[in-house]
Amino acid sequence: MLLILVLATFLLLELASGDAVDAYLVSSGGGDANLVAQMRQHYGLDQSVLARLWIYLAALAHLDLGWSLAFDRPVGALIAERLPNTLMLMGAALALSFGLGSLLGVAAGARPGSLTDRLLSVGSLALYAIPGFWLGLVLVLFFAVDLRWLPGSGIETIASGKTGLARAADIARHLVLPVAALGFIYLALFLRVMRSAMAEVWRLDFVTFAQAKGLSRRRIVWRHVARNALLPLVTMLGLQAAAMLGGSVVIESVFAIPGFGRLASEAVAGRDGPLLAGIILVSAVMVIAINLAVDLLYAWLDPRIGAGHAS
């Protein structure tokens, strides 16, 4: 499975015209034919795709992610440097969109068709329709340029010398706007899934029974409807984690955060096969891990699923 991914990455990049040396020449301001040939040889680009792929796979078997052509550094080090930023950004954005989205979803789904429901539905759709980079820029213009409350770019203050908690607080301040920009877009999805799942649960017999029993509405909403509507939401969580990795490319560029998404776009522009393959491998492992966690979460939320497996 992972092997197929690596193969596909290499071949796709091969299909794109131009190689890492072409990409490099753009910024180098020219050179002569011998210099270009020397560079191709230096990076092994004079060899065939298969030969390069073989070298890559052989190194990968030793858990060596190879050498980045665009950055002239080991791929493993590059990824280790950028991944934490993206994990922070994605984790916080996912928590925001899942948390707030499901809460608002409950508010909307508690009384389907009510004014609250309609306002939330329209509002969330509008938010969902906004492109991420635009939302990011508007947030920057408002909170960083006009009000100057929050920093509009970067992951932390430059050479601030801060350590420990002070540094964590500094990073958190820098993450507020990007997390909002990334999280608010996905918030709508969670809201709508929660709302429609609740609408479905309302129609089920056990809800009618609970109402007949004379339980308070609040108790029915939280305990019976919302809880049972949570399952599809968790499914979404797994799926959106992967989608958010894509969304972070744009947000990381707008907010100048040195993250994984930006690294991926730089790898493509630089025709950097080993780096792109490394990024895709690590992303795949991450998505697999998240979905594994989601599966475990299912079993915890709905004991019937675990029991079904056991029998």
Next chain:
Amino acid sequence: MAVLTVSRRLLLQGTAALAGLAALGLRAHAAGGGRLVVAADSEPKNLNPAIVASNGVFFVASKVIEPLAEASYTGENGLAPRLALSWEGSSDGLSVTFHLRPGVTWHDGKPFTSADVAFSALQVWKPLQNLGRTIFADLTAVDTPDPLTAVFRFSQPTPIQLIRNALPAVTAVLPRHLYEGTDIATNPANVQLVGTGPYKFAEYKPGQYYRLTRNDAYWDTGKPALEEIVFRVLPDRAGAGAALEADEIQLAAFSAVPLADLARIAKVPGIKVIPEGYEGLTYQLVVEINHRRKELADLKVRQAIAHAIDRTYVVDTIFLGYATASTGPVPKNASEFYTADVETYPFDVARANALLDEAGYARGANGVRFSLKLLPAPYFNETRQFGDYLKQALAAIGIDAQLVNNDAAAHIKAVYTDHAFDLAVAPPVFRGDPAISTTILVKSGLPAGVPFSNQGGFVSAEIDAVIAQAARTVDTGARTQLYKTFQKLVAADLPLINVAEWGFITVARDTVENVASNPRWAVSNWSDTALKG
């Protein structure tokens, strides 16, 4: 007793620290002090300006590693001395003598001598540098009779005019003691730069910033004015303007703030727009032509295309006035070489149509004479926009241009290796002398794969002869005359069509002083740049 000792030590330390702080404060005050944060849009993987002579590298590296001379508005021959104080060429063109600046030390404290210059020239500029490989091709030896004299020996006559004009871009001097005996291309000092410049390289945080700090032992006493320069990586162009407004950065050079935003940002209080300081780095908007296409091999067709382009519209609408219409391959601000006495192609659609009719390409039933593949270079907004404009301008004369939009790597390969284009839009740079990176755009005999060169299959024995003769003409007056002839021939023959030439725009907070103090300001050492208040 023990308690007393400790407290005394503490007291002493405290006093020392206070004194230190006071001294720091004083110095910072005297020098203006402060940290200048600048937008950077790219992170070159090799930051060594002696190996990679490109503006992206110079932007950061020029503050750390210095050339022998820098461009100047007022200096003799347009130069101001840096590591060399003076230079003279022999009349036979076989040697150039540099007298070096005394009392210069490297950032690690070692003295700078002629041995460093000899090493850089022979081991780096000549064999490794993208531009130096051509300019120093005939360099055979560098004699160092004393630590402050370097004599360059050439096997063929090499014009002093060329060497002089090339000094700012190709002569960044490296410390021999850190490079000798190592693999120069992979030396760690290519990232952790060590030079003689006004700023030392402090740290590089990939994806975030480069930080340079004041070199207290700089040879130009009293400089630099700033304590620190931080180059902040801002990949998103819309972000640079916002960061300036928020005062997160104080300066954005190389048009990091897009032209379309300039009118608005110029009105923001506390921000200034500065179009000067790029006269020595003129970019040229050029239509590259593939002469292998039968239609384009016909001079009349090329003339028709030249007449179909409304240069005034290009300058006013695409460049919003921040450009000049071109007449030929040498830009107007290169006054040493420029001549206006060349064939010109005023905007005239009727004449263009007539030329195409004469050439025998009548309009078909659908009004189209023939189709072309047009590849605009994707590096700048303006090259892409000009591609869109050119498609329309060609439609008006019955040429159907199919736009092919590639990313940078694919574009370079398509045009300069595969020749898979009919017309391309390119932004070559004029670097102070036609022989550095301009004649290569028209001369023949280059193998496929040389970027930013004549890959359109154009061959003119006459132009090649003039280029070859100029390369060996030592007399400055005669050489200049040859390049005037060169301009005439290129304008008449149209191996490519020069449309416009432009410099970039700097946007800075009002607090930044001495911006644009020389014609290559963005890529010079910024030793006089200061922050007010």
